[in-house]
Amino acid sequence: MKNVTINQQILPALGIGTWEMGENPQTFNTEIAAIRTALDAGLRVIDTAEMYGNGQAERLVGQAIQSYERSQLFIISKVLPQNASARKMRRSLAASLKRLRTDYLDLYLYHWRGSVPLAETIATLQALQDEGKIRAWGVSNFDLEDMQELWQLPQGNNVAVNEDLYNLETRGIEYSLLPWQKQHQIPLIAYSPLGRGPILGNKMAQNPAVIKVAQKHQATVYQILLAWVIQQPQILAIPKSSSPKHWQDNLQALQIKLAPADLKILEQAYPKPEHKEPLAIY
């Protein structure tokens, strides 16, 4: 099974996304079952945020994890930019912990940059870590310049991860951000690894190159898209699925090893960037 190491914890390279989950009472039980399908198969990371459904995704996760050993889980949540001040962040974290029914987060992320000075946000995150309320902190939607600015701040180099949009058709960060993160040993959490799937019309899933590689591996296109994201070291992909069946499908991606010939086929359809591109964001 493919692994990544975050804050000295060895974790399966797939985690559980939760955006747009927990919002519909009619699908609540199926969504609980989807999360548990992934956890029962050995996944440990769950990615959520105070933003998702205004706390509803965190409530869903809180219920889904009740019968699991907390120390086996790696729970990520995120603070909104407007709550990222010294004054407001503690209240946000307390509310997230309550909804998640836990007393600590494994990782707390600054969801995206807003108007609070970065130094204030980082000092507050670090204080929460020192107090044991969070085990580590990181950032999200940071580009190279943001990471370089962060790195210069007091304790900025304690950043545990950066979480950015990354998938086969959105490769801009390979130009300079990913090499910088590798050099500084900062893992990437790749969000929307399926390009949001059916929501945005399944473009990648219908691409002949992806279909060809899937046929060769007797795999589904979704498995290939995930296997591609996690084939590089220190990248964790966090697909979202509300369906237990889709999760059974996605889990197999951890076992797929793409050959150089496969990578070449995919690369021809989706070339790597040749210049710096603006950071892609959802």
Ligand SMILES: NC(=O)c1ccc[n+]([C@@H]2O[C@H](COP(=O)([O-])OP(=O)(O)OC[C@H]3O[C@@H](n4cnc5c(N)ncnc54)[C@H](OP(=O)(O)O)[C@@H]3O)[C@@H](O)[C@H]2O)c1
């Ligand atoms: N930090 C940030 O700013 C940020 C931004 C965006 C996302 N995220 C995180 O990243 C997670 C994943 O990104 P995402 O939700 O945007 O998109 P995604 O994981 O790329 O795609 C999700 C879509 O793919 C479908 N899907 C998943 N597995 C499938 C399968 N095997 N077969 C067919 N369809 C499948 C899902 O439908 P079903 O539910 O029907 O399976 C859903 O519609 C989020 O949930 C969130 O936790 C973070």
